[in-house]
Amino acid sequence: MSALSQSVGDFIARTRYEDLSPAAVDMTKRCLLDAIGVSLGASGLGEGCRAFIDLALEQGGRAQCAILGEQRQAPPEAAAFANGALAHALDYEDSHDGALIHPNAPVVPAALAIAEAFAPVSGRDLITAVAIGCDVGVRMALSLRVSLAEFGWYPPPILAAFGATAAAARLLHLDTRQTVDALSLLQCQSTCSGEIIHSPHSLVRAVRDAFAARAGVTSALLAHRGVTGFDAPLEGRAGFFACYARNQYDPQALTAELGRRFEIENISFKPWPSCRGTHAAIEAALHGVRLHRIRPQQIDRVVIHGGRMLSMLAEPIDSKRRPSTAIDAKFSLPFTVATALVHGRVGLQSFLPGALTDAEVLRLAARIEVRSDAPHPTAIGAVLELHLHDSTTTRIEVDRPRGGPGNPLSDEDLIEKFIECAGHAARPLDAASARRFVDTLLNLEQLERVDDLMTLLH
Structure with a gap:
């Protein structure tokens, strides 16, 4: 393995809950609450989402994982696919103002799918996986010296897919070599054309993270089953940075204080459902x-x-x-x-x-x-x-709109947002049920089984 890919693989494989700062833990729980809430809202309001949900359900397999807003369940890849379509459909999910991506849009669907399919997974493990996934996606974006859009790509789901893979790999307890394999396998699946911004009648921009979330889960599951990847998926001569950014990147931005400083602490939450x-x-x-x-x-x-x-x-x-x-x-x-x-x-x-x-x-x-x-x-x-x-x-x-680290939404703002979104779900959640879910999620580190949390949505 080459140094950069190994460093990232080590970080994903070896980081533990105890390595997270209290601020990172708190922000991760807020990100989970916000992501699940806006996805529930999208199950009732999101354009184009129904096709993804129906396709996920029609493919059959073991009904292990929740599709948000639905009574029925699906296998992990299919659930990640459906929930990934919901994640950005309202354009109401969290963002990172410095990286200009939505790092958690595919990360949370991928992490929830693995957490349910490979139960029991603790709340602490889920928090750790999402914090790691967010960090990887944001750091990939911050390391770029040129926008991928310069070369015809649409950056947000491409970059965040690395985070989805990282979160799934961490929950599957992959070692460093397997994690690098998963990052390699991701690059055989996940992409997004910049044509997405030139086609105003298309709905792909709304549901784009379906592909990234599913690719993250598939990559980690294949690595878990022993499929090998590349030695240098990131920095290799035909690795990610060479293919997508013409090697215009800063490896130090990717690895500086890796495992000690978590970018999830710098997430912004949206007060308005738009870009x-x-x-x-x-x-x-x-x-x-x-x-x-x-x-x-x-x-x-x-x-x-x-x-x-x-x-x-x-x-x-x-x-x-x-x-x-x-x-x-x-x-x-x-x-x-x-x-x-x-x-x-x-x-x-x-x-x-x-x-x-x-x-x-x-x-x-x-x-x-x-x-x-x-x-x-x-x-x-x-x-x-x-x-x-x-x-x-x-x-x-x-200069710095409301919702960012310098002018954050309060916990009560986020709770009210969750309740409103959940009330628009395909199967609406009443305010009392929504409050019970919120109370449980905001104490997620005390939960032994994440699937117990998800049953509160049924």
Whole structure:
């Protein structure tokens, strides 16, 4: 094995619950709560998810693992596939603002599937696996000196798939060699074309993490059965970094303080169900409504200034001003900001079919311009200019939107979010049942069997 792949494999195989800081443990439990909640909501509201759930159930096999929002169960690969489709469908899951990925979207479905299929798995083991998986995905992203998008890839599910594999490998107690095998086998399965951002009518952007979650589980299970991989899946001459990033990466960013500092401590939770890149502008718009008392009838036009990352949320401008799918609306600065200015809120109901044809929102969205001309301390920061009919202009700047480490959601915010999402599940969870689940999950380290937690959703 080569040094870099072995270092990552060692970290995944050898890290224990006792190695986690109290902050990492607490954040991992919050990530699990948030991920399960938004997935439950997607089982009832998510576009395109039903096909993945039906396919998972139709394939048969041992009914071992929960499909969120469903009464029936499926084998681990199929459950990870279905739950992975749910993970991002509402675009409401956690994110890492520095890495610009959703590291836990495939990690949690993969970890839950293995935890149930190979029961008994303790709450401490699940916490450890998810913290490791999150760390691997984020570090892979932070190590890149160039975006994979430069070469035609869509980075989030590709990078987070390494985390899903790591979490599954840790729960299966793979040794270092087997873990490197699993990371090798992942690269035979997981990819995502950058064409995903150029096809506004496609639903693939919503369900993309189905493929990453299933690939993570399959890779770990095959390595567990003795299938060998490559010596250097990461840094080899045809390894991941060579193939996907033309070797433009920093190995130190991947390994610095590995096992001592966990990136899960830096996760952001979303207060609004849309792309994290829209949040600074949404927050600025809500400030305009609530603090400056600006009404949509006063607005002549709106200009949003931001960095390069925000350009994908405004192109092509015609479809972004009149999105035809919920997931495209969630990736639209004109639509989300117009919604915030017109209704004074952005929530799950803002992306239902009727909301996409809201005449007042569409009229204002048509007058919103996005300019990638203002770099900020964070890639997702934005400046909102509200040009009013009386020739005055209100300028509002937000660099670090609500939900991040510097301005976090409270536990009660996350609990209320979970209860709301669970109430929209295909099989809705009442508030009392949701509270019981929350109470159990927030004490997950005391639980001997993770499958006992999952039965609370049935």
